[in-house]
Amino acid sequence: MCRSAGNGSRHRQLSVGGTSATGPATQPRVGRRSARLLLGARAAWEKITADPRTRTDRQHPLKGSLGTRTVNGDDMEQWQYEVTGGGRLWYVIDDKNKTVWLTEAMPGHPKATE
Numbered sequence: 001m002c003r004s005a006g007n008g009s010r011h012r013q014l015s016v017g018g019t020s021a022t023g024p025a026t027q028p029r030v031g032r033r034s035a036r037l038l039l040g041a042r043a044a045w046e047k048i049t050a051d052p053r054t055r056t057d058r059q060h061p062l063k064g065s066l067g068t069r070t071v072n073g074d075d076m077e078q079w080q081y082e083v084t085g086g087g088r089l090w091y092v093i094d095d096k097n098k099t100v101w102l103t104e105a106m107p108g109h110p111k112a113t114e
Contacts, residue, residue: 040083052093052100058082
């Protein structure tokens, strides 16, 4: 389920699994490559939501002007999680609302970090 971040923002707050208003969540069927990507995305989501400030080779704050992002009028720390060799998730940590906002999902290495 996705819920709008409000205030006309293009960011989304994500909930994973469980049931929807229409019943149990649907189980996807995917090929081998897609399955690896889904497993990587699932592992990323679990690590990000468990402790969004854990520093590893795959998970770390972005630097410079990318290190802060404004969501709903508040400046927040922006972090990156490397899902695959090139794929990245960028997210911000909203301490006030105890929320992690997914700001970017990229299948390849982002040029902005080069």
